[in-house]
Amino acid sequence: xxxxxxxxxxxxxxxxxxxxxxxxxxxxxxxxxxxxxxxxxxxxxxxxxxxxxxxxxxxxxxxxxxxxxxxxxxxxxxxxxxxxxxxxxxxxxxxxxxxxxxxxxxxxxxxxxxxxxxxxxxxxxxxxxxxxxxxxxxxxxxxxxxxxxxxx
Numbered sequence: 127x128x129x130x131x132x133x134x135x136x137x138x139x140x141x142x143x144x145x146x147x148x149x150x151x152x153x154x155x156x157x158x159x160x161x162x163x164x165x166x167x168x169x170x171x172x173x174x175x176x177x178x179x180x181x182x183x184x185x186x187x188x189x190x191x192x193x194x195x196x197x198x199x200x201x202x203x204x205x206x207x208x209x210x211x212x213x214x215x216x217x218x219x220x221x222x223x224x225x226x227x228x229x230x231x232x233x234x235x236x237x238x239x240x241x242x243x244x245x246x247x248x249x250x251x252x253x254x255x256x257x258x259x260x261x262x263x264x265x266x267x268x269x270x271x272x273x274x275x276x277x278x
Contacts, residue, residue, distance in 0.1 A: 136153055137152040137153045137156065137167050137170075138153065139151075139152040139153075139167065139171055140152065141171065141174050141175055141178055143178055143182070144182060145198070146189065146193070146196075146197075146198050146199055147178070147181075147182060147185075147198075147199050147217060148198075148199060148200065148214050148217060148218060150174055150178065150218065150221060150222075152167065152170055152171055152174065155170070155174060155222055155225065156170065158222065159222055159225070159226045161226075161229065165229065169229075170225075170229070173225050173228045173229055174221070174225050176228070177221050177224045177225045177228065178221060180224065181217070181220060181221050181224065181264065184264065185264075185267070185268065188267075188268045199211065199213050199214055199217060200213075200214050213267055216263045216264070216266045216267040217263075217267055219259075219260075219263040220260045220261075220263035220264040220267060221260075222260075223256045223257070223259040223260030223263060224256070224257070224260040226256045227253045227256035227257045227260065230252055230253040230256065231253060
């Protein structure tokens with residue numbers, strides 16, 4: 127089974143966040159990151175929930191230093207990408223990339239043994255790619271320059 131398969135199932139589940147960072151749609155993640163329909167929704171939800179906690183903890187310093195005065199990440203002054211805050215975009219991207227990497231690791235452990243051996247090297251490279259993409263998105267998120275405007 128290929129991890130890049132199209133997901134034919136739907137989910138209306140949303141991972142609630144802490145109020146500052148955006149909630150995460152399981153369906154959007156599954157569609158955008160090609161989560162196979164053979165994955166149980168509970169496993170995908172668990173991985174996304176775990177990554178929400180990990181990413182929020184990694185961003186705690188930046189939240190306290192730069193963003194705490196804003197009600198949500200979407201309201202922190204930043205560029206916009208397709209009408210969406212760049213900070214929100216990169217938050218969701220980082221979260222999704224880390225979750226995809228975790229799911230690839232899970233895929234290795236549940237695949238058939240023979241095919242898993244053949245795919246192991248390729249899956250490891252794919253996992254490294256998604257981890258790297260997640261790190262780049264998180265770095266962009268925390269290094270993004272926002273400039274609150276003050277009238278003199």
